[in-house]
Amino acid sequence: MTPADKDARGRRRALAFGAVLLATLGLAAGYAWHVAKRDAAASRSTAPALGGSARVVPMDRARPQLVYRSTALGDGYGKVAFRPLDDAASASVLTPLSCERVHFAAGHGVCLASRRGLPTTYAAELFNERFEVIHSIALAGPPSRARMSPDGRYAAFTVFVSGHAYSNPGFTTRTSIVDAATGRPVAQDLEAFELLHDGRQVSASDRNFWGVSFSPDGQRFVATVGTGGQVMLVEGDIASRRMRVIHGDVECPSWSPDGSRIAFKRRSASGATGRVLWRLHVLELASGKETALLTETRNVDDQVEWLNDREIVYSMPDDAQPPTAATQLWALAVDGRSAPRAYLRFAYSPAVANRAGAR
Amino acid sequence: MYPLDARSLRAGRGGRGGWSGIGPNVVLLGLTSLLTDISSEMVSAVLPIYLVITLGLTPLQFGFIDGLAQCVTAFARLASGWVADRWQRKRAVAACGYGVSTACRLGLLAAGSSTLWLTAVMAVDRLGKGIRTSPRDALISMSCDAGKLGLAFGIHRALDTTGALLGPLIAFALLFVFPGAYDLLFVVSFCFGVLGLAVLMCFVREPAIDAPGEVRSGARAAPDASPWSALAANRPFLALTAAGTVLGMATVADAFVYLLLQRKTAVPVSGVPLMVVGTSLVYLLLAVPAGRLGDRLGRRRVFLFGHGFLLLACANLLFGGTSLAAGALSLGLLGAFYACTDGVLAAAASAVLPTGLRTTGLAVLATATSVARLVASVAFGALWNWFGTGWALGVFLLGLTIAIGVAAPLCIRIEVRS
Numbered sequence: 001m002t003p004a005d006k007d008a009r010g011r012r013r014a015l016a017f018g019a020v021l022l023a024t025l026g027l028a029a030g031y032a033w034h035v036a037k038r039d040a041a042a043s044r045s046t047a048p049a050l051g052g053s054a055r056v057v058p059m060d061r062a063r064p065q066l067v068y069r070s071t072a073l074g075d076g077y078g079k080v081a082f083r084p085l086d087d088a089a090s091a092s093v094l095t096p097l098s099c100e101r102v103h104f105a106a107g108h109g110v111c112l113a114s115r116r117g118l119p120t121t122y123a124a125e126l127f128n129e130r131f132e133v134i135h136s137i138a139l140a141g142p143p144s145r146a147r148m149s150p151d152g153r154y155a156a157f158t159v160f161v162s163g164h165a166y167s168n169p170g171f172t173t174r175t176s177i178v179d180a181a182t183g184r185p186v187a188q189d190l191e192a193f194e195l196l197h198d199g200r201q202v203s204a205s206d207r208n209f210w211g212v213s214f215s216p217d218g219q220r221f222v223a224t225v226g227t228g229g230q231v232m233l234v235e236g237d238i239a240s241r242r243m244r245v246i247h248g249d250v251e252c253p254s255w256s257p258d259g260s261r262i263a264f265k266r267r268s269a270s271g272a273t274g275r276v277l278w279r280l281h282v283l284e285l286a287s288g289k290e291t292a293l294l295t296e297t298r299n300v301d302d303q304v305e306w307l308n309d310r311e312i313v314y315s316m317p318d319d320a321q322p323p324t325a326a327t328q329l330w331a332l333a334v335d336g337r338s339a340p341r342a343y344l345r346f347a348y349s350p351a352v353a354n355r356a357g358a359r
Numbered sequence: 360m361y362p363l364d365a366r367s368l369r370a371g372r373g374g375r376g377g378w379s380g381i382g383p384n385v386v387l388l389g390l391t392s393l394l395t396d397i398s399s400e401m402v403s404a405v406l407p408i409y410l411v412i413t414l415g416l417t418p419l420q421f422g423f424i425d426g427l428a429q430c431v432t433a434f435a436r437l438a439s440g441w442v443a444d445r446w447q448r449k450r451a452v453a454a455c456g457y458g459v460s461t462a463c464r465l466g467l468l469a470a471g472s473s474t475l476w477l478t479a480v481m482a483v484d485r486l487g488k489g490i491r492t493s494p495r496d497a498l499i500s501m502s503c504d505a506g507k508l509g510l511a512f513g514i515h516r517a518l519d520t521t522g523a524l525l526g527p528l529i530a531f532a533l534l535f536v537f538p539g540a541y542d543l544l545f546v547v548s549f550c551f552g553v554l555g556l557a558v559l560m561c562f563v564r565e566p567a568i569d570a571p572g573e574v575r576s577g578a579r580a581a582p583d584a585s586p587w588s589a590l591a592a593n594r595p596f597l598a599l600t601a602a603g604t605v606l607g608m609a610t611v612a613d614a615f616v617y618l619l620l621q622r623k624t625a626v627p628v629s630g631v632p633l634m635v636v637g638t639s640l641v642y643l644l645l646a647v648p649a650g651r652l653g654d655r656l657g658r659r660r661v662f663l664f665g666h667g668f669l670l671l672a673c674a675n676l677l678f679g680g681t682s683l684a685a686g687a688l689s690l691g692l693l694g695a696f697y698a699c700t701d702g703v704l705a706a707a708a709s710a711v712l713p714t715g716l717r718t719t720g721l722a723v724l725a726t727a728t729s730v731a732r733l734v735a736s737v738a739f740g741a742l743w744n745w746f747g748t749g750w751a752l753g754v755f756l757l758g759l760t761i762a763i764g765v766a767a768p769l770c771i772r773i774e775v776r777s
Contacts, residue, residue, distance in 0.1 A: 013561040020557040024550035031546045035537050077538055120531075120632075325541070 039074045059093075059129055060084065065353045067104040070094060071318070071327045072346035080111065080131065085307070085352060088344075095131040100143045103351040106152030108180040112143030112159075124157050126180050135183030140174055145211045145252065145303050148180065149218035150355070154238070155180045156212035156221065175209040175223065177238070186238060190223065193236055196244040202227065209234075211252035211303050215259060222246075222253045222262055233262065233283075247283060252303035254312070257355055260285055263304050263312050263334065280304065280312070282334045291336045305350045307331055315348045378510075384502030385511045387563045388495055389518030394555030395457060396519055398464065398548045399484070400526025401533075428482040429733060432489035433726045439490040440722030444586060449494040449718055450565045456491025457559060460484050461552030468545045493722035500709030500717060501566040508709050509658050512702030513650025520643040524636060566714075586719045593720070595711040599659065600724050602766035603704055606666055607731030609762035611673060611755050613638070615739055616693055619676050619748055624686040634690055641694025642701075649698040650706065658707035659770035663763065665699025668692045670759050677752045704728070 059065055064085040070076050076094050080102050083092040099111035100122075107129040114122050122139035124146075145158040158175040177186040187193055190209040195202045208226040215221065225234050225245070233250035236243035253264045262285060265278040278300050280293040302314040311333050318326035329350055331343040344350075443452040466480040496512075503511035530544060537543050590596060617634045620626075626634075653661040672692035679685045705721060712720040735755075742751035 017557050017561040020553065020561075024553050028547050028550045031543055032537065035540045035543045039537070039540070 059353070061107070061129070061354055064355055066344070067102060067109065067351045067353050068329070068344070068347040069099055069102050069349040070346060071325060071348045073326060077325070080109075081347075082353070097125070097127060097131050097133070099125075099349070101146040101157075101349045103146045103148045103155075103349070104353045105148035105150050105351065106353070108148055108152035108155070109351075110146045110148055110155035110157060110180070112139065112146050112157055114143065122159065124155070124176075124178070126155055126178070126183055137176075137178065137183060144173065145175075146349070147212050147214060147303070148351070149214035149221075150216055150257070151218040153180060153218050154178065154186060154214065156214070156223075158210040158212070173208045173210040173226075175212055177212065177221075187241070190236075190243070192241070194242045195225065195234065196242070197232075198245070202245075213253050213255045213262075213303070215255055216257060217259075222255055224251045224253065224264075231267075233264070247288070250281075250283070251278070254304045254306060256306050256309060258309045261334070263306065265300055265302070265304075280314075280332065282336075291334065293332060293334060293336055295336070295338060296330075296332055296340045305352060307352060310334065313343055313350050313352075315350065318345065380504030380507040381511055381514065382502035384563050384566070385499055385514055386518070387558055388499055388502075389515045391457070391555045391559045391563070392495070392515065392519040393522035393525075394551050394558065395460065396522030397526040397529060398551035398555065399460065400523045401530035401544065401551070402464065402467065402526075402548050428485050429729075431482070432485050433730065435486050435489040436493060436722045436726055437719075440493045440719040441586060443494040443497065443718040444716060447715075448565070449498050450559065450563055452718075453491045453494040453498065454556060454559055456487045456489070456494070457552070457556045458487070459490060460487030461549060461556055463487065464545050464549035464552055468542055468549075493718050493725060496705045496709070496721050497714075497718040498563065498566065500706070500721075501714055505710065506654055508706035509650035509653030509661070509703060510647065511650070512706040513647040513698075516650075516698075516702040517643050517646040520639050520646065524639050524643070527632070586716050589713075589716055590720055590723060593711065593716075596708065596720055596724075598769040599704075599708055599711065600727050602659070602663070602769040603724060603728045604731045605762045605766050605769075606663075606759075607728040608735050609755060609759040610666075610669065610732050610735050611739055611752075611759075612732065612736045613693060615736070615743075616672065616676070616689065619752070620686050620689055622748070623676065623681055624683060625681070626683075626686070634686075637687065637690045638694045638697070641691050642697040645695055645698035646702060649695075650702060653699075653703045653706060658703050658710065661699050662703045662707055663766055663770040665696055665703065666759060666763055666766075668696035668699060670756065670763070672696065673752055673756050673759065677749065677756060 059082055065082050066085045067080065067082040070079050070081040070092070078098045078100070080095045080097040080099055081092040082095070082104075084090055097111050097113075099113050101112040103110050109127045109129075109131070111125040111127055111133075112122065113125055114120055122141065122143055124137040124139055124143075125133045126135040126137075127133050139157075139159045141159040141161045143157065143159055145156075147156045148154070149156075154177055156175065156177045158173050161172045161174050175190045176188055177190070178184060179186060190212075191207055195207065206227055210224050210226070212221050212223045219238055221236050221238070223234055223236065223243075225232050225243075231249060231251055232245045233247040233253055234243040235246045247262075249266055250262070250264045251266065253262045255262055262283045264281055264283065266281050268277050268279055280296050280300055282291045282293065283289075284291075298316060300314055300316065302316075304312040304314040307313045311331050313329055313331045315327045315329050318328045326346050327348040328345050329343040329347045330340045332338065332340040439452050439456065443449045463480050463484040466483065467477070469476070499511055499515050500508055529547070533544055533547060534540070613635075617631050620634060621631055649661060649665070669692070672689045675685060675689045675692065679688070704724070708721055708724050709717060739751050739755060742754055
């Protein structure tokens with residue numbers, strides 16, 4: 001091979017690399033442009049109106065309201081929004097609060113926020129009815145569930161605390177209850193409360209709690225405990241700092257506004273793929289009778305909210321193609337016969353505030 | 360292939376003192392790894408795959424898939440090593456591995472939110488890593504002077520780690536500008552992967568193997584003998600593999616170190632990525648000096664004594680204070696451990712493997728050490744579960760001390776002889 005041949009070969013290779021470089025730059029830039037355009041279009045067509053200024057239109061306390069996390073793609077993505085519960089036609093109001101998960105009751109709200117960065121940090125922000133943050137509590141991991149007590153006194157939240165993936169791929173969680181007005185912890189970790197199972201105290205070190213939901217009077221709560229490979233429903237009392245197991249195989253419970261029932265999700269393996277499918281169920285507390293809501297055939301991974309004493313509401317991934325980060329709310333009557341109905345697009349983490357009869 | 364003789368590839372361009380004897384291939388392969396690591400780390404930094412998997416699959420299913428992926432990876436590594444040596448196509452085999460992993464970025468785009476597909480794509484990504492690692496290391500080792508092996512691997516690992524550090528930064532910057540645009544993230548990651556592949560294909564050259572008479576080590580490399588029997592007869596290589604396996608079985612995985620440290624210093628869990636960054640920075644800074652030290656004092660010795668840093672890190676975790684400074688010391692020791700062991704082991708093995716067997720040999724060594732480390736991880740996890748962290752650390756501290764003692768004659772005596 002002559003030096004001239006070598007030069008020519010080198011030039012060809014540099015040219016080939018240059019072409020690849022340009023092509024990848026073009027692909028990345030073109031796709032970024034496409035995403036920017038897509039987001040702009042999505043926010044024009046779907047985003048709830050933002051009142052223009054940073055001041056939020058105050059919430060009408062006399063009417064029941066749906067408070068939720070907006071998942072319309074664009075600037076408003078992840079912002080908390082609200083609208084009257086009984087008026088599907090009225091526009092939502094977008095607040096400046098950005099949350100992964102939100103819940104609101106009786107003038108007090110809890111927002112589980114993530115601040116992207118290196119490292120990404122997480123905080124539970126307690127806010128008032130003007131959506132101003134009054135307390136911020138650092139969280140140990142990514143947010144999972146958030147709940148206010150109906151009287152607005154307590155906030156409860158669950159975060160994931162990553163496990164050691166090598167030997168034990170099971171997840172670990174931490175659930176805290178705090179006083180919403182002062183931000184002081186009632187229980188930094190529910191593990192601090194006494195847990196009774198069939199009258200005996202449980203002190204296994206692998207106890208995990210998640211998914212708190214409060215009783216209508218706000219003094220008691222239900223939650224899921226996972227221990228020894230089992231998941232069970234516990235009922236707890238805040239004043240006595242005591243919990244007891246009341247039912248088996250229940251995840252992410254939600255206490256009905258009339259106090260008589262618990263809606264929850266339950267794992268079931270699905271057929272040949274062996275993938276886990278969460279199905280919705282309702283438990284009648286007095287009789288222990290369960291109703292499987294099998295008309296919802298999809299995998300529901302949410303802690304549901306009761307719209308009223310007859311219907312629950314929960315979020316599902318939006319069925320847009322290709323898949324996006326958008327979600328959609330579905331409502332389902334708890335009679336076990338009715339089909340789920342599409343309730344609200346581009347919404348996640350629903351909470352019903354100013355319930356008729358509450359307070 | 361390009362009829363270039365190995366010597367011209369090994370010869371560095373300039374007479375810049377210590378850096379001569381390092382061929383352009385070394386830096387180019389480092390660049391390929393840098394770009395590929397940006398590509399893979401930007402995805403793994405933001406995808407909460409851990410949660411997806413733990414929530415969508417039962418632990419048993421996850422364990423099964425994980426085990427299966429590990430087996431497939433080990434098999435792919437051995438097969439790719441054999442193919443690369445048999446047909447002397449290291450670059451082509453490495454490119455195949457890089458290509459498979461890069462294609463996986465588009466697979467993520469197509470997988471959407473399906474857990475099954477995400478798991479499958481991750482498994483194939485690992486397969487690509489298994490295919491490419493040994494031929495790439497063989498290429499590095501054949502693109503430098505024999506006396507500069509440690510330095511060459513040090514340079515490569517430093518560039519590689521730089522990519523691993525840049526990946527998450529780029530990912531977070533992208534998601535800051537385009538919130539929630541994970542599809543864009545996958546596309547950009549794909550582009551970095553393609554660039555890495557392009558550097559390999561356009562600029563890296565396949566070095567010629569040494570003529571049989573030139574074989575440096577004590578192996579009897581009859582050209583037609585099976586590579587496995589040739590490796591089995593290569594005593595320095597066997598000694599090194601045995602040492603690597605024994606030490607690997609007493610190695611505490613970094614994931615455990617971070618978790619123990621997080622518990623001990625009560626740093627929030629979100630601080631764990633910062634621990635990874637800190638450790639990587641130390642690794643990055645020490646990779647080249649450790650490689651040079653290996654070239655000068657003996658690579659096997661540096662590999663052996665590098666485990667002393669891990670020993671100290673564990674001892675500090677067990678007996679040291681809970682202050683942030685004590686935690687930082689553990690991270691620094693862990694980074695030093697990686698700098699003295701990862702690239703140095705590949706350099707030490709390259710020195711005793713004839714070029715015609717090098718990829719296969721590196722693949723066997725990598726498989727042996729990774730299986731040993733897997734066993735160690737399972738054992739550590741089990742000890743932790745049943746007896747608590749103190750016992751797990753104590754047992755491993757003792758085990759590592761014994762392992763260093765067992766490996767010492769394997770590392771030191773042969774060094775003296777070779």
